[in-house]
Amino acid sequence: MIERISAYGNSAMLIETGLEINRENNEKVQFIKSFLQNKQVEGIRALIPAYTSLCVVFDPLQTSFENLQSILSNILAEDISSKIQSRKLTIPVLYDHSTGPDLTLLMQENKLKLEEIIELHTQPSYQVFMMGFLAGFPYMGLSHTKLTTKRHSTPRKRVETGSVGLANNQTGIYPSASPGGWKIIGQCPVKLVREELETPFLFHAGDEVKFRAITKEEFEEIQKEEKNKTFDLSQIYA
Amino acid sequence: MHKPIAQILKAGLFTSIQGSPSFELVEFGVPLTGPMDSYSAQKANKLVGNPLQSPLLELTLTGPQIKFLRDCKIALCGAHFECFLDEKLIYTNELIEIPKGSVLSFGTCIAGCRAYLAFEGGLLKSINTNFIPGQLIKGDLLLAAPVTTSSLEKIKSIALEETVMDKNEIIVQAGPDISLFDSELMQQLKKISFRVDAVSNRMAYVLHGADIDFFPDSFISSPTLPGTIQLTPSGQLNVLMRDCQTVGGYPRIGILDEDMMNCLAQKKPGDDVRLIWN
Numbered sequence: 080m081i082e083r084i085s086a087y088g089n090s091a092m093l094i095e096t097g098l099e100i101n102r103e104n105n106e107k108v109q110f111i112k113s114f115l116q117n118k119q120v121e122g123i124r125a126l127i128p129a130y131t132s133l134c135v136v137f138d139p140l141q142t143s144f145e146n147l148q149s150i151l152s153n154i155l156a157e158d159i160s161s162k163i164q165s166r167k168l169t170i171p172v173l174y175d176h177s178t179g180p181d182l183t184l185l186m187q188e189n190k191l192k193l194e195e196i197i198e199l200h201t202q203p204s205y206q207v208f209m210m211g212f213l214a215g216f217p218y219m220g221l222s223h224t225k226l227t228t229k230r231h232s233t234p235r236k237r238v239e240t241g242s243v244g245l246a247n248n249q250t251g252i253y254p255s256a257s258p259g260g261w262k263i264i265g266q267c268p269v270k271l272v273r274e275e276l277e278t279p280f281l282f283h284a285g286d287e288v289k290f291r292a293i294t295k296e297e298f299e300e301i302q303k304e305e306k307n308k309t310f311d312l313s314q315i316y317a
Numbered sequence: 318m319h320k321p322i323a324q325i326l327k328a329g330l331f332t333s334i335q336g337s338p339s340f341e342l343v344e345f346g347v348p349l350t351g352p353m354d355s356y357s358a359q360k361a362n363k364l365v366g367n368p369l370q371s372p373l374l375e376l377t378l379t380g381p382q383i384k385f386l387r388d389c390k391i392a393l394c395g396a397h398f399e400c401f402l403d404e405k406l407i408y409t410n411e412l413i414e415i416p417k418g419s420v421l422s423f424g425t426c427i428a429g430c431r432a433y434l435a436f437e438g439g440l441l442k443s444i445n446t447n448f449i450p451g452q453l454i455k456g457d458l459l460l461a462a463p464v465t466t467s468s469l470e471k472i473k474s475i476a477l478e479e480t481v482m483d484k485n486e487i488i489v490q491a492g493p494d495i496s497l498f499d500s501e502l503m504q505q506l507k508k509i510s511f512r513v514d515a516v517s518n519r520m521a522y523v524l525h526g527a528d529i530d531f532f533p534d535s536f537i538s539s540p541t542l543p544g545t546i547q548l549t550p551s552g553q554l555n556v557l558m559r560d561c562q563t564v565g566g567y568p569r570i571g572i573l574d575e576d577m578m579n580c581l582a583q584k585k586p587g588d589d590v591r592l593i594w595n
Contacts, residue, residue: 085493088572091542093493100537125340127540129564134540136340209538211346211564218538280345 080107080154082131090124092135092147100220100248104131105208109285110159111151118150128284129209130218165206167287169317170252170267172243173298174200178266180235185228185245185262196264197292199223205250207286215254215271217282222250230260241267243290254280268293268301269315281315321386321458322436326420329381331518332453334440336372338543338559348560349543350451353431353519353582355575356480357395361435364392364412371439374459376432378585380423381453383434385415389461390437396429396482396583429482429583438464451519451560480579487577488593492545492569497533505529506570507594511554515586519560522581524590527552538566544578546571546592554592556581 083095094111097104108128115126115135122141127134135147174197176182182193191199205219212218222245230246235258238244242253244261251261254271271281282288293301304310325332335358338351352358352375359369367373374381380398393400393409400407401422407413409432415421426432438461495503511524532550540563541547547555547567556573557565558581571594573581584590 086491087493087542087569088490088544089574093540095539098537125343127344127563129539130537132537132539134542136343136542209564210344211538211562214342214347215345278342278345280342284344 080159081111081151084148084151086144087134090137090139092137092144094133094135094151095131096133097131100130100208102206102221105206106159107131108133109165111154112284114154115150120147120150129211165285165287166283167289167317168282168315169289169291170315171269171293171297171301172201172265172267172290173293173295174265175295177295178239178242178298179264181231181244181262182264185226185264188228189225191225196226199226200245200250200264201290201292203289205288205290207282207284207288208249209284210280210282212251213254213257215280215282216251217271217284217286217288218249218251219288220249222248224248228262231262232260234258234260235263238263239266241269241271243267266298268298268305269310270305273312322389322440322461323386323459324384325381325453325455325457325459326384327382328452328454328457329376329423330379331377332381333375333451333519334372334453334459335375335559336440337370343563346563348520348563351559352433353559354395354433354480354579356478356579357431357583358433358435360410360479361392361394361433362439364394364410365390365435365437367435367437367439371435371462373436373440374434374453376423376434378426378430380426380432382423383421383459385417385419385421386458388417389415391415391421392435393432394435395432395480397427398432399424399427426585429480430585431582436461438462478576480583482583484580485584485588485590486593487573487581487590488595489546489571489573489577490595492571494536494568495570497568498531498548498570502529502531503594506592509592511590511592513584513586513588513590514553517586519558521558521561522556522584524554524556524592527554533568536566536568538564539569541565541569542572544573544575545569546573558582 085093087093096107112126122138125136207217209218238259240256242263243265244263246261335352338349362371441460509526511526514523529552545557548570
């Protein structure tokens with residue numbers, strides 16, 4: 080379950096679950112995170128999950144590296160498969176040259192037709208491996224090998240809010256406009272930063288995600304509903 | 318609605334409101350934020366009788382110009398600026414009574430890089446008409462929380478560390494990825510004097526001087542905390558600061574404690590620092 084535990088300064092611990100980005104290593108991260116949450120250990124300030132690692136930030140006045148280590152030593156006995164319950168999200172995307180400025184480039188580089196890109200991107204069920212880079216940005220994988228692509232060597236100066244991008248074997252969505260290097264193939268009209276939610280972001284690490292291709296009309300309809308605050312989120316959380 | 322306590326007449330290089338760092342949303346990629354030099358910020362709050370983490374102004378190298386719209390009490394700590402209330406020179410590390418209508422201006426930054434201006438009661442975080450997240454601009458209005466029966470006496474008794482402005486030795490602890498680096502490389506790092514690059518900001522300090530052409534083949538992005546020293550493929554060191562991203566793809570070779578982060582936060586572009594590996 081745990082590959083390595085190391086100190087990260089005086090008030091944090093880094094737990095690593097493997098040396099490769101894949102579903103299994105990331106599920107271990109999510110599992111260890113919920114294990115520690117359920118134990119309600121006093122003095123834990125934050126649990127920050129990434130692809131294959133979890134950072135435990137603690138208050139050294141309330142707990143210690145050694146104490147956390149001994150709590151974690153009980154984790155082997157737990158059954159990972161029965162514990163993980165992830166939310167399932169379906170995300171509408173308009174794959175179109177107006178919303179996906181890198182579609183043409185990707186079609187050339189990967190020798191694919193637009194319909195094939197859409198087919199390949201909407202086919203898999205992705206896992207949100209981690210959040211970061213921008214507040215609310217979900218790193219998801221793994222994308223189909225035929226869609227594997229490099230980041231732009233010079234990042235684009237402005238990537239629009241909601242842009243859906245590819246980088247290596249991963250896919251992600253920009254929660255806000257920002258400079259960025261991912262290859263943009265479409266746009267999601269649903270806002271990722273949502274003040275009305277308890278944790279104000281659409282995605283959580285560990286979520287299962289599928290993409291659904293939508294028409295320009297549907298895209299504009301959702302945009303309008305988002306503007307009027309009438310969009311029903313239950314369409315997303317199936 | 319409270320009446321504004323002050324207005325920004327000139328923004329200065331980078332003036333922002335900083336409060337208590339928050340871990341609450343860090344797992345979603347929201348930076349912790351907070352004062353770059355937490356001791357100086359706490360000291361300013363202590364002088365005006367605020368809880369030590371109360372939101373206050375952080376000023377960087379070129380100070381702002383501020384007009385006070387009400388009578389109030391302030392304190393200025395951290396970097397040593399030439400500082401004037403109307404025409405009169407005022408001093409850091411003191412409680413200052415401000416009459417309504419007066420204007421605070423800053424001249425040369427003599428030592429350090431960041432100063433903290435605390436208002437009695439503490440500032441409220443998000444109120445400005447022209448608010449760009451983090452950075453205040455000309456015309457912004459500042460709101461202060463109402464002053465409650467002061468806990469000043471209690472707060473006065475708290476002992477605080479000092480940030481040393483002219484210290485250039487930064488003590489580094491081993492980071493979680495130090496095992497990726499061999500002892501020869503570490504020996505090399507110990508001999509180098511680094512220079513603070515001009516792009517350094519609240520997200521990261523960039524240190525030049527290392528000429529290291531070592532970078533692990535594959536490094537998987539992993540959580541990062543303020544204080545972390547990353548080695549980048551170009552051989553420079555990034556010291557992550559309070560607004561840093563929450564995950565990063567460079568190996569974490571070292572980490573600074575709170576004391577050392579405060580110390581580094583007072584270095585300005587062009588300053589030289591030595592890293593002492595603990």
